[in-house]
Amino acid sequence: MMNIVVAIKVVPDDQDIQISAAGELDMSKAHQTISAYDLNAIEAAAQLAQAVGDSKVIALAVGGSAIDESKLKKNILARGAEELVMIADDACADLDAHATATVLAAELAKIGDVDLVVCGDGSADNYAQQVDVQLACKMGVASVNGVVEMSAAGSTLTAKRKLEDVIETVEAQLPCVVAVTPDIALPRIPGMRDILAAGKKPMNVGAADAAAETCLETIEIKAPEATERKQEVSNASDDGAIDAFVAALKAAL
């Protein structure tokens, strides 16, 4: 029996973000959505809960008041979590990793009795890959990231980590914090029953106890500048064209 918390970031849907000529990002028309990698995290948590049996997955999300949106909450709960805890508070909008980890740790302490915290590989917007490690540090528990496979028995988590050139198998004492790679599990597509059930699951939405302190200051966020196409065309049937093409590629890298 395990209580698994999956930490979810709510981000503006990148398909709706508009970029001005000056490279500014306009998110005013963007819908709030689940950060893409967190879908894999929810699925991994749900599969682990099922494998262990008699277990529960609680989704935990922290963000500005805009994340308290009814469709979004049902979306989270249609994907394998039994319960949602959401801190939707403008004091928690655009937090950096340090502040996010602080608020998450406070909420986890309130939930109590948590055996495992599952995070995604990184967030779809910043992709700093920091929250999971900083959260583990605050909780004083082990942090295991890059996880492609995991199982739990007794008070031990066994996880496979995908590193540069090896797969490492580690054991960690529960409770601990893991960050899973997208390879770990293909997110389920919520079926009609899941969707209908989602609205009936518990949703605890509240405010943060204290304003979390951020330690990063964002100066600006800009889209990468588009580079002009070089428009060099090589004709494969010309003598030496392939070599010239390869040389041009190498020169450009």
Place this chain on the structure above:
Amino acid sequence: MDFNLTDEQELLIDSIKEFCERNFDEQKIREMYANHGMSDELIQAYLEAGFGLMGIPEEQGGIPCDLVTLGILTEEFAHYSGCITPFLNNTLAMRDLIDFGTPEQIEMGMAAYMETGKPIMSLGFSEPASGSDNMNMSCVTKKQADGTYILNGQKTWVTQGEVFPYVLVIAKDEDNARENREMSMWLVPKEIDGLSTAPLQKIGQQIMPFCEMYFDDVVLTEDMRVGKQGEGFKNLMKNFETERCLIVAQSIGCAQAAMDDAAAYVNERITFGKPIASYQLIQLKLAEMEIALQNSRNMLYKTLWKMDNGQSVRIDSALLKRYACMECTKVASEAMQIYGGLGFTTETRVGRMWSDLRGFQIAGGTDEIMVYIAGRQLAKQYARK
């Protein structure tokens, strides 16, 4: 008036989109059309996602939903899959079985459906000389001294007739004279003695092949009867309105997919140094295609809403089917025109959509028969009192 979708309907659309992104791409679709079918796994996945359970009563293990939601499912599935799949037909066949079948027939049909996602039966209504003109039916059963019945006659254009293990046949009782209005429905095993089939080649919607069926002294027993004796025609008519609306939903989704492609292409295709989007003749096409789609969609959901609210849609459903099926074919035809030569090749999907959509101007009641149904009623409705 509230045109908002519920959270659940929006999430359903998101799930349909994800499902289609995972399971359909042009190569897979081409294989399905070439093989005249799709994999058992895909059919099962559709059921497991709950899509195939929508519109089936809870007592049967289904997920009850209103017709508006069933319309959304049907439209968006056709839109995101980009092709005409058998799923709507499957659901309609199951609804027919549940509405008309005996408890034993329903139990057998649902058990098979829950396991495979496939209905047990095709629908054999049309005959070579009796499509629009149902009364002209030649199929007839004659009761024998031993209590069995002998069925003779022919059915045609039976969708999936060679695929499913049974066929729901409608035949006249005792006498196939035109005046005889007494008909019954029968659930006939495809492998029964005296029943033979011959495939027919379609020019669209090839994932679902259709066939001819010949009944030559086929012996039927009372337990094969579906619904009450003599009420076959009445039953047949009962589900036509829903069927027509959902055929339209499928048409709109498919036409929307053609619109998506063509309306994006106008920005990319350059002629005379400018994107074709800059030409007024192309803009006119886009405007008219969008009007057709929006009108069709508005009529569809209003009609479904009326049905959900217990209002008569006898006129609305006929007007809807006539208008929307013709307009949707036109949308796909204009999409082909926008693509020029490319539109007439298999490099784009708009040509396939066009031939798929063309079939809906005939299946489930022709454009002309819809006028026939609605026209008489309209004259009555507007007659001076």
